[in-house]
Amino acid sequence: MAITKQTFDFPQDLLDAQLELHRVRAELSAVYEQLPWSAEPLPGWTHAKENGRAFASSRPDSPGYTDEEKKLVEELRARRLELATTVFTHPFWATCDDAVTARSALKHTHKDEAAGSAPA
Numbered sequence: 543m544a545i546t547k548q549t550f551d552f553p554q555d556l557l558d559a560q561l562e563l564h565r566v567r568a569e570l571s572a573v574y575e576q577l578p579w580s581a582e583p584l585p586g587w588t589h590a591k592e593n594g595r596a597f598a599s600s601r602p603d604s605p606g607y608t609d610e611e612k613k614l615v616e617e618l619r620a621r622r623l624e625l626a627t628t629v630f631t632h633p634f635w636a637t638c639d640d641a642v643t644a645r646s647a648l649k650h651t652h653k654d655e656a657a658g659s660a661p662a
Contacts, residue, residue, distance in 0.1 A: 550648070555632075557652075559628045560629055561652050563626060570615070573618065580604035581607045584604045586603040587599075
């Protein structure tokens, strides 16, 4: 059975919102990578693989987030929620016969463009 790729005529504002959502998610992920493991100051731990533990684990003490880091995370999370809401509630979805397939295609549209294929 051959799989055909369906194309959709997404409005530009929806494409722009989805692209920015990808960017904000990536930025937030990068910020989290640089932050301490806990937003609040907490002591670290070390657990050996014993007493029923499936694996050994450890964490250093966490100094918590600074006020600037908290503000940055809060702003990025708020922007991510705003963009996700914009994409999810866009009037375009009411015009689709197959909104699930269209939503999946929208998520990958920018990957397709970066790979050199025509936009969907």
